[in-house]
Amino acid sequence: MEKWFIKNKKADFSLIAKQYHISEILARLIVNRNISSKEELNQYLHGTLQDMNNPYELKDVRKASNLLIDKIREGKRIRVVGDYDVDGVVATYVLYTALKRCGANVDYEIPDRMKDGYGINISIIDAAYAEKIDTIITCDNGIAAINQVKHAKELGMTVIITDHHDIPFVEEGVDRKYIVPEADAVINPKQLDCTYPFEGICGATVAFKLIQVLYEECGIEKWESDRLIEFVSIATVCDVMDLVNENRIIVKHGLKMLSSTSHLGLKALIEESKLNANCITVYHLGFIIGPCINASGRLESAKVGLRLLLSEDENEARLLAKKLKNLNDERKDLTSEGLVKAVEIIENSEIKSDKVIVVYIEDCHESLAGIIAGRIKEKYNKPTIVLTKAEEGVKGSARSIEEYNMFEELNKCKHLLSKFGGHPMAAGLSLEEENIELLRKELNGYTTLTDYDLQRKVSFDMVLPFQHISYNLIDEIGKLEPYGKGNTKPLFAIKDVNVLKAFVLGANRNVIKLTVRDESSDYQSSYSAMIFGDVEGFERKVIDKYGEEQLKALYQGIQNMVRMDLVFYPDINEYQGNKNIQVIVQNYR
Template identity: 55%
Template structure:
């Protein structure tokens, strides 16, 4: 799909002093106003919104300030994923800095499940806790908050998840807010905060800003927390737009100069020492290592790593997290293979919403497996596994299918469920699984066309137009991620001068391409190399195929979709394309 939005690009080029290519990329991302574009291109701390615009944030901070002044016990209750761990760390660090008498609790994924529960509240009462503050959870804890209030415990909720609701007979939704002393969540309908898509740690960062101000801590110390908020923002896969873009851009600068002993130990353990930490490093190396702790054992290991001030202890904890992540990867790979085998050898392959029940897989990787299967088949996917009572699991969707709405139509079959259009979690009785699968598919209106994978291309860009200046200009659009994807370009009838297979696992294909001006440009492809080779062989034959790998002039021409990278080697910089899709010309 080639984007082609009509717009006065010449005017935008002049206003921003940028190339037409950059102007088109910005417009493709919905950025067409001069002020919005300047904010996007030059994100800085001064552009952060006033935290006090968030509903109940001053009320919550005042309750904490009073508790600190009276040395009352405060309990932070977090969650076991990256956002939950980082949120817990930020709150704990903030409260300790302000002189609070504070402790923390992250629920065990298997034994306690998600969010604050009655057991946590009753234990808190036994331990004379006066104030509970949640992070990355709590907005759906209606009954739990009620219990805490009955026991005389004040409750502050900081969360970013969607507000729970009930539907009446006319399908009109009534939103339900827990009766806490303060509910801080920008998604509340009556919250005037202008940006609604912060992650849990982003909300905690705003809370810390206000608390520091009330206590009299210098604002610059609140900005130091952006380092950690950036990790959670990337790993929770929220849109990297507006305020999230500022948090990540500023946070990455701090991360690359971190003094946190635990983070430095984790960088060393995962091979990132002396390398630039990027969005990719956070999302695919650091995040999964933190997540593995909560998935396979206890998230508290990751939290202790961040709090740790002893180098020896930090190294031991970092190794533990890295080892757990390797174990998680093996469990996930085995689960994906089992899921594919089930689909290919059953009626499931006819479905447009996949419901896969694999009793023996670890419930903590069900969501990851669902994501991998969704990627392979481009279909909404639920992966369920056996639980203490019945079954539970996670789902991952495609843009064309609202997974949460699908679950609403099956709510009579489910024990519990929650989520978003693109992801969801549920628990169900085993005897209802097949009925659940059939109901989802009966109610599914996805057409054959809607389930075809789509590649969105920013523009056709001949290889002859690619320069180092353009590559460096594209860097100004970073950080890339959800909501701000890396720009994709396309060109046709590209000649391949030579192909080389690289990497210790022979999993990287390097191509030397020739543009229409006979200029060579390097490209790499990280996809299915066997599939690429088979396509060339089938279409052009063995003789042309061999010439391609020997670097001899050949007749092979392909169309490509690509992004533009800057490759640095031995102090030299060069432009390199990363091919994401291809076809025979």
């Protein structure tokens, strides 16, 4: 069962509407997104690159910049060590490109997902030392590399960490002691003694902030660092950062830049993915462009994705884009196979009744564990860990729900784990095979999750009768874009809608078009409502509630008893030059 609830934030919507020359509906939608102060509202509606937070407020950013300037002047060799996901690849690109621009003797290394695992390791440090690398700078990793950094320092190397992951800690009685690697500079907004006003930035943004400072100190004009925002916007979306504060500015401006990008690699990937370059959206970044870059790190080497970003040859860029697209298509097929296996295991075991799902798919490609965990989490609305056999022991990925802090809960079981790290909503872990069942039992034994916590929640902004929907309102709502985590698409609800008729559409017969009327509509007025997806589920619900004859009446467009509550958003349908308003149904009952 779903639990529906209305966001019920209070404010003087009439006053806000007058002050900002917007409708009261838009004022309510903005307040529902936790925008309260005048400054926040101004930034939300009109934020520019000048409204981004001051990079100098990041702890150690000036120290890191000065260190890099000294190394560049001395001609010392610098190596960027990144990570194999989109955020890590983009952060590596940002640092490598910018350091080159400053005249650095710089190269890069990205760990192999299968061989090296996440983050910098001892073998990467030893290889760097053997190759006479003087300075290592990490991006999107390093904050948990306590022993690795210690080893590098013992070898006499300089280490700079740029990261955004949670700071590791140990429990000392009722207190926590946070442990930060003893690097020469550590830039991470989550450090307790860091005064940066917004900690919710991705690894590429942390790298970008360092570059802003470095460019300023090197006398390079600001527009040159601003050019990197189109890349940072991709990382921000793909690492599922909240689209609030400066993240919203980064993505908003990044999307504008991407729509007219001259970058060879991005242009080639947009063309290969058959996207309209003039209207790139958050969806395209998160579900098409990002996954293609990610696929190289999953099935081959993340350096393929990085080579695309670094490519200066049009033909090479096209070939690399095609390779990434093919790898992503292969990844989709493997994911589907793994998901089927996982669901089969869960449905045929006691795992199904667990509040925390821990499922072991021995022959699953380990790089796909996170995607499969995310799909299982969506299916069952439970925190999920997917484990698979690795070269050494067992590796896995975890995806969580809002009510469950995965990082904290894994920390309670760290005696069973060889290695783990991550966020409240996602984590990676390694363990011995014999500890899998113990992990499952301990996580479920410790959990305080209730049945209510596991109930799927559907929230909407307000009740909106159909008669209030207009082209102007739809256009005005567009001011809230870009949508994403932390700034969700506005949703509206309406009760007791009269369903006049229904059609099944689509090549795969997976779309239902309803003709509906609510109490606010006059007798002649009706509206189109589109339901995408589960046609069989819709039919089953109608039959269960009203009977098979009423479903037939619905499809025949004759008088029937079918009434529904809808959660929806309004949209404009354009077809053969004609425009009309329709509502896209997200949930119904």
